[in-house]
Amino acid sequence: MASKRPGLGLYFRLRFQPSFWFHILVSIPVVLLSCIPLLRPLKGRLVARQD
Template identity: 40%
Template sequence: MAGPEPTPPSPYSTGLAGRCPRCGEGALFDGFLKLKPRCNACGLDYKFADSADGPAVFIMLIAGFVVLGAALYVEIAYEPPIWLHLMIWLPLAVIICLALLRPMKGLAVALQYANKAEEGRRDK
């Protein structure tokens, strides 16, 4: 008699940590953003994963909101020269985008696995 199936790990914790969405043990990435072909712990094939541009779009919206809001506040409160704005906000935008890109891509892949998302097909 087989026991109940183990509860799968949370897609949020595994995705944000860059771990396998099925077992939560194996690494999801091979490099900064390239997915591994399969999990080295449980063997899950990652061919199902296609995050496309979703994570990048969300990150641009988040970074744009944070950086633009902060830049507007600093401009209204202190009126610094434009070169100072460029020195502060351009690097900050790049740092925010790069810091969020990998966790958001991992989250997108983990949520695709958890929700059994597939490419749409037409019925004939």
């Protein structure tokens, strides 16, 4: 997932050349919807792996 987001963002930026406000309007929800849900499972794995 982490390698797809910058690639898609770069493609979108070069292909459509959106204005700055549109880029922010799209980027913030994408980051929030893709990062926030993963925090809890990743924290659980990290705690479980501690010896």
